[in-house]
Amino acid sequence: MSEEMMQTTHVENPAWFDGKKINETMFCEEFLRDYPMVTVNDAFFTVNGRVHDENRLKKVIYDRIKYYVTSGVAKKVTNLLDVMRMECCTAKLSLYQDRIHVVNGTYYLNGTFSPEKDFCRNRLPVAYNPDAPQPVTWLHFLSQLLEPEDILTLQEFMGYCFIPSTKGQKMLLLIGKGGEGKSRIGIVLRALLGSNMNTGSIAKVETSPFARADLEHELVMLDDDMKLEALPQTNNIKAIITAELPMDLEKKGQQSYQGDLYVRFIGLGNGVLQSLYDRSVGFFRRQIILSTKEKDPNRKDDPYIAEKMCAETESIFLWALEGLHRLIDNDYKFTVSQSAQENMDAAVSDGNNIIEFLSSEGYIRFKADYEVSSKDLYAVYKLWCDDNALSSLSQKSFCSFLKQNESRYNIEYTNKVNIGGGRYARGFVGIELLQRPFL
Template sequence: MAKNRKTPDMNLPVWFDGQNINEALFCEEFLHERRIIFTNGAFFTPDGRVTDDLPLRGEIYDKLKFCAVNNIPRKITNILEVLKLEAQVPDFPPEQDRIHVFNGTLLLNGTFTEGRPAIVRSRLPVVYNPDAPAPVIWLNFLNGLLHAEDIPTLQEFIGYCLIPSNKGQRMMVIKGNGGEGKSQIGAVLSAIFGTNMKDGSIGKISENRFARADLEHILLCVDDDMRMEALRQTNYVKSIVTAQGKMDLERKGKQSYQGWMFARLLAFSNGDLQALYDRSDGFYRRQLVLTTKEKPVDRADDPDLAEKMKAEAEGIFLWAFEGLQRLVANNFKFTESDRIREN
């Protein structure tokens, strides 16, 4: 009597034989359908770096769920590991002459191309709209917060953070006595930078050798309330501010490696960023220090101010881009008022 041999089902995908999943073939097919690469320790797509792999796991699960195989979560983890090998490219250098935004790519010369055909390192969630109205609420807020001659410096610095470059060789500290509303700037920037910005601590960066690796691929690190004690060592902070190209990075329990570093540092503080032992001119010269105006006694604070300014994100982006173009034209030398030089 002939054995009841199972014939392959023509409707099954090439990577599934009815019982087992061939992970390499699955990854091959997945990469035909999905533009994704793996390099510098991360996946990148036309939307930028994959900061959370849950949606990617969801896509893989959607393709696998009809297969009656055991332990699908572990299978998905295995497939992700194989995908790293299949999608690997040697390197993915940052492009310093363009900004990838939600609806396309903007070159530094102002040329805009719609669409997102290419895989990119980072994509900002803001839409480029050359006809966006001026960000009136934002500009009024800055006029109340900073001295008029210091606003162009902030404009250039925010513009500087839009591209993956450290040519400006500066970090920014905005200091006041408290209550002026300076930390609202960080809330507004999160609407422009999205996952390309992270909250951090200058103190932690200076003390913890693993903290730098957390800033890999990040455009901007904001310290919302900088600690007042002087930094014991400044070399980690200085190396981030001046990094040109790759830097030696370390993660806990792993061999150190060379990674791209272009995170700019922006800190809000009630005092100066001091060094305990570093008395060199270099440490202080790398800081752009803006001082806020005194808070008016009779000012009524608007609890919805940050949300109103976030609604002006398209206009604020154009304003920052104008600052970036001015900075580039000035060979990455920031506009500095006499007050900033004294600081």
């Protein structure tokens, strides 16, 4: 809500007041002529983006009617707001992925700029200034925080967050031991995105039935202190990261509805996301994991570094815009360094030690024309876990993973493994045991 909306002028006999009561329809029509808005899923939008603070909107309405209503004022303000919600309701407010709405106009990804403003879901609080200088403080900060190739990834992801798109199908995690300064990235993002960024817990997205609705119309969800506890499920996170169709959203005390989610996740913490039950590579494939550099013991921290970087937002915007153009030119494939790839591989292994077992030596080997029962293979897997001081996954998870990855390991699930005595059991063709299972 802009400051100009907070200003009102007392009119002696407005057309919407007959001396006894307010004509609600006429009041809303006049109000919307003065301050054009539309609503989508009950949320108000102006040319400056979403109206996040409806209390300020109520204050403007109150200032207009307080001279004419002497009792039940709060109820009347609420009623007028509800009528206005219906008056300016629109079926859809288009999401454009070819432009970025900034405070001084509209930047088009073809390189053109217009000072014109249209109704939009998100308008950034930063101005487009093609003559802004290099963000010297920001670039120096990043050189101390990340390796050069990983800086390119961050540049692309920050630019990716400017448009309402999920084409990149990734979330970004920055992990470190602590004290490196990675939380300052969140402060800079807030300066770039303003109220278009939600801060909270990624874990809550999976545990709260109302968390998804809180992310509607948001460009970014930042978790600046990720919990290390394993997620009870990953369905919501995976669905949001790759969302291309409206999703079912639910607000407390309201009927669920279909809404667009295009929020991008950024997590800062000391470890990667893990899942209690999801052992699929797909969960980790949606993550880009960047490791921060260890803090230089001789580094002198500047307590005003965040303010200095926020003063460079116009320059940082151009820097991130360069990353967005590079990402689009590469068909939304992010630059991923060897280190980042190794981080993902390690996260996959940590989250599912079956993968590490299948690549181990001395326990099994993949060999055509050999077969093994699920029972015997699981027993050797448990032996490997004991030898490596690891907790074994359940037999159901173990067998399910192998069946889902038959082609990856060139094995075949069967229910005709000969276990002697004329008996046949379930198992796999293409695996030879090198250890005697302890049954």
